[in-house]
Amino acid sequence: MGRFATRIAWSRNIYLLGLLTPAVAAVMLILSIPVAWLVRISLFPQDQSYDLSGWSAVHYMKALTDDLYLESLARTTIYSLIVTLGTAILGFPLGYAAARGKMRRWKIFFIVLPLTLSLIVNIFGWIMILGQNGLLNSVLLSLHLLDHPKQFLFGVGTVLVVLGHTYLPFQILSVMSVVRQIDPMLEEASASLRGNRWVTFWRVIIPLARPGIVAGCTIVFILTISAFIIPQLIGGASVQMYAVLVFQQMMTVLNWPFGSALSLILLVVALGFAALLRAAAGRSGGLRSVVAK
Amino acid sequence: MLLFRPAAYAAALCTFAFMHGPACAQQKEFEGTKIVVNGFGGNLDDVLVDSVSKVLKDRYGITVEIVPGSVASAYAKLMTSRSNPAFDVLITDDITLRSATKAGLIDEVSVADVPNMAQLYPNFMPLGGYGLPFFASVTALTYNKEHVKTPPQALSDLANPELKGRVGIFNLESVGGVVSLISLAEANGGSIRNLDPGFAKLKEIAPNLATATSSPVELYNLLQRGEIWASSFWSGRVNALIDQGVPLGIVVPKEGLRGNLDFVSLVKSTKARGAALKFMDQITSAQTSLAIARSVYFGPTNKTVTLPPDIEKRVLPYGAEMIAAMPPVDWDEVAGKRGSWIERWNREMR
Amino acid sequence: MLWQNNKRSILTWGLFQAIAYFVLALPSLVIIGASFNPGSVLTFPPHGLTLAWYVRAVQTPAFTDSFLLSVELASIATVLSLLAGTPAAYALERYRLPGLQSVQTLLLSPIVIPAIVLGIGLLMFCNLIGIGQGLAALLLGHFVLTLPYVVRTLISNFSLFDVVLEEAAQSLRASRLVIWYRVILPNILPGLLSAAIFSFVTSFGNVALSIFLVSGSTATLPVQMFASVEHSSDPTLAAVASFVIFITGIIVLGIDRLAGLQRLV
Numbered sequence: 001m002g003r004f005a006t007r008i009a010w011s012r013n014i015y016l017l018g019l020l021t022p023a024v025a026a027v028m029l030i031l032s033i034p035v036a037w038l039v040r041i042s043l044f045p046q047d048q049s050y051d052l053s054g055w056s057a058v059h060y061m062k063a064l065t066d067d068l069y070l071e072s073l074a075r076t077t078i079y080s081l082i083v084t085l086g087t088a089i090l091g092f093p094l095g096y097a098a099a100r101g102k103m104r105r106w107k108i109f110f111i112v113l114p115l116t117l118s119l120i121v122n123i124f125g126w127i128m129i130l131g132q133n134g135l136l137n138s139v140l141l142s143l144h145l146l147d148h149p150k151q152f153l154f155g156v157g158t159v160l161v162v163l164g165h166t167y168l169p170f171q172i173l174s175v176m177s178v179v180r181q182i183d184p185m186l187e188e189a190s191a192s193l194r195g196n197r198w199v200t201f202w203r204v205i206i207p208l209a210r211p212g213i214v215a216g217c218t219i220v221f222i223l224t225i226s227a228f229i230i231p232q233l234i235g236g237a238s239v240q241m242y243a244v245l246v247f248q249q250m251m252t253v254l255n256w257p258f259g260s261a262l263s264l265i266l267l268v269v270a271l272g273f274a275a276l277l278r279a280a281a282g283r284s285g286g287l288r289s290v291v292a293k
Numbered sequence: 294m295l296l297f298r299p300a301a302y303a304a305a306l307c308t309f310a311f312m313h314g315p316a317c318a319q320q321k322e323f324e325g326t327k328i329v330v331n332g333f334g335g336n337l338d339d340v341l342v343d344s345v346s347k348v349l350k351d352r353y354g355i356t357v358e359i360v361p362g363s364v365a366s367a368y369a370k371l372m373t374s375r376s377n378p379a380f381d382v383l384i385t386d387d388i389t390l391r392s393a394t395k396a397g398l399i400d401e402v403s404v405a406d407v408p409n410m411a412q413l414y415p416n417f418m419p420l421g422g423y424g425l426p427f428f429a430s431v432t433a434l435t436y437n438k439e440h441v442k443t444p445p446q447a448l449s450d451l452a453n454p455e456l457k458g459r460v461g462i463f464n465l466e467s468v469g470g471v472v473s474l475i476s477l478a479e480a481n482g483g484s485i486r487n488l489d490p491g492f493a494k495l496k497e498i499a500p501n502l503a504t505a506t507s508s509p510v511e512l513y514n515l516l517q518r519g520e521i522w523a524s525s526f527w528s529g530r531v532n533a534l535i536d537q538g539v540p541l542g543i544v545v546p547k548e549g550l551r552g553n554l555d556f557v558s559l560v561k562s563t564k565a566r567g568a569a570l571k572f573m574d575q576i577t578s579a580q581t582s583l584a585i586a587r588s589v590y591f592g593p594t595n596k597t598v599t600l601p602p603d604i605e606k607r608v609l610p611y612g613a614e615m616i617a618a619m620p621p622v623d624w625d626e627v628a629g630k631r632g633s634w635i636e637r638w639n640r641e642m643r
Numbered sequence: 644m645l646w647q648n649n650k651r652s653i654l655t656w657g658l659f660q661a662i663a664y665f666v667l668a669l670p671s672l673v674i675i676g677a678s679f680n681p682g683s684v685l686t687f688p689p690h691g692l693t694l695a696w697y698v699r700a701v702q703t704p705a706f707t708d709s710f711l712l713s714v715e716l717a718s719i720a721t722v723l724s725l726l727a728g729t730p731a732a733y734a735l736e737r738y739r740l741p742g743l744q745s746v747q748t749l750l751l752s753p754i755v756i757p758a759i760v761l762g763i764g765l766l767m768f769c770n771l772i773g774i775g776q777g778l779a780a781l782l783l784g785h786f787v788l789t790l791p792y793v794v795r796t797l798i799s800n801f802s803l804f805d806v807v808l809e810e811a812a813q814s815l816r817a818s819r820l821v822i823w824y825r826v827i828l829p830n831i832l833p834g835l836l837s838a839a840i841f842s843f844v845t846s847f848g849n850v851a852l853s854i855f856l857v858s859g860s861t862a863t864l865p866v867q868m869f870a871s872v873e874h875s876s877d878p879t880l881a882a883v884a885s886f887v888i889f890i891t892g893i894i895v896l897g898i899d900r901l902a903g904l905q906r907l908v
Contacts, residue, residue: 020731023794024746024750026786027787031761033768034763034768038764049372049396050392051395094660112895116891117848120880121674121880121881121884125669126670127515127518153503173840174799177836181831181833182803218795225755232507233506236502236503236504237464238642248466252631252635254365254389258632271752360857361866362854369762377770379775517685537683537684
């Protein structure tokens, strides 16, 4: 940017401001009150929602020292990492193939399809597939792979699979939109320089597509860690993801101060991960990382 | 709340009323008034529309708008819109009624305001005029007759090894789960203040659990599909399943029949007080009680209702003696302690 | 494609994709199948075939009205998010100023705030500024909900879009506006489409936030479905969901016909 930067620095800053203002102003305006309210409520000492006064950090103390909540937070984070990793591994090849391969129209349809299914309906669908009287059991029984129906519903594994299934399209779309922009010439150039497939893959494609992978992982992680409807309905009794606990406090027990404290902790963890991921991936992903070498 | 182009409205109503008889040259008492109520969605809302909304429209010209959503979200909405309330009439369950009263969201009504209040069972009105009950539901034991060889007779029978992986119950987020816990505790030497025996029984049932959920529809769906074979579930819903041909049996558990009520309350600072009171009167009427009992098999709260013989046996609770015999639930205690109970459940079930 | 140089790898690759897409579509297929079941049980495979539930769905004003509202809402929210988010993503990716990292976190934050909390908070906000519940409140909520997806997706797209092209245009004395119109936008079209899809489906399918912002006459489709599910789980719900799937198919194919999807994405 060199010489241009110095010459037009001043007007650049105005430009920068102009670009950012609508989005930032909107978010700050619309979110400021909810978040401020959240913070204030989390600092009330009471345990209910109708008569609140005073200041206290007692709920944070509890959330951060009580093993029920700490364990849930740790588990939820690990589950989210697993789902993120799983969708990244599956999503990349699918996204790549969708960007480059044939039948793109149909692939996009199938990718967007699960996203149109309302959560509740999606869950009923899974009950029909995984239940003891469901599709999977019928198929396995008729193939004689099982001699009596097995319970596939309700349990950590199922929740992770369903979460992964629900959020996989986000990964695929992220990767796809980025790979579409990569000039196929780069890959062919690498191939023609006698680089074998793996070299091309690791040295050219992945670094180029990295921003897409990072974007996809960020979104999937955040969505998974705040998921509460799916874990609640498919998890059975023993899966207690963090956001479910938040929901319990806010909507069932109506203990808004404690629920708000839990929410803020969740917020910090999620945004922290996003920041970490961006830092680890390095801002110099994309074209520069390949061309600059 | 809003006035709805009165002239056009009156014209439409006159045409409608004309077709049904009485002269309508005069204006209806609450012509053009609209009230907003939180609803449940599904069949129950349909019953309310038929028995309450339509009647109010014909008789008084009131338009009733039913907004779908949960009771908790309705409570939250009211908490954040006190001066301009989101609802004119609030429908609540036992626990939310108490929170709403404590928060000063609702007004007390008297028999003068709502004449049908005199017809309601007294022991269904713990908070007097703050909340008028319009249906009662109980959790009963249910089991699938085709698959279960030894029908459970008590809640603790759900721990029977024959039922491994085939039991579904409510967790403590549902009032159904709460009353089951209290029943289990009291039947085994405990009480609402000493729930240890109840939790101990739950742990015995735990290995049989397919799921413990807060969603009635999930249990309904699982029973319907034969995924689970036994449950402690709303008797009204079980009856609906039986009507569909699912081979279920209903058993009044040895631990007693406990239930919960749904109430209707007047929202403070509503701008349509008169219309709201008419709504409350109509929803607690014998006519509506009967319609609800017919449609979803929930128990009537109006003393004057006599159920026809074909559904008399199936609706629980029904009848003065049965209702008097229902063990009481200290909902204030529940409202205060449920948070810690849920935490204890989370700890023990993880 | 790069490594499809022998039959076996083409086959395995193809099989892998086929299985993956089948699994992705599976719940939808099951639901579509269940929507034809004559009984009032949600079951698959269906015991017979009937369109009765579709008829019922279309005759329920609650469903048809809320469907139209959801489409309207999602479209407007998407347009707003694209308008605000594209320049913001550009600024965040192109400029290397220290404060920008926090700005990006700020713009991402709406997804992380639990929907319940955001819902109650937004409700307070809307009551404070006097618009109460209804379409305006829903719009605010959905806009702020979809913006992060747009920003995040476009940041990754901008990072791939070489600044050299813009610099070249600049050196040719092109004004900023022209650079946007002629250089930037055409090149990030795949990203824009991707972001638009994210945004639309997020808004269309949102339940948790919308519950707080709906008023009697303006409920979104997912909220209607969520509420109706509380007391009845007959195949009408499956019919509504299938209908949405059908419409999605038409839209995707429609975009393809009109704008040549293959070229865009």
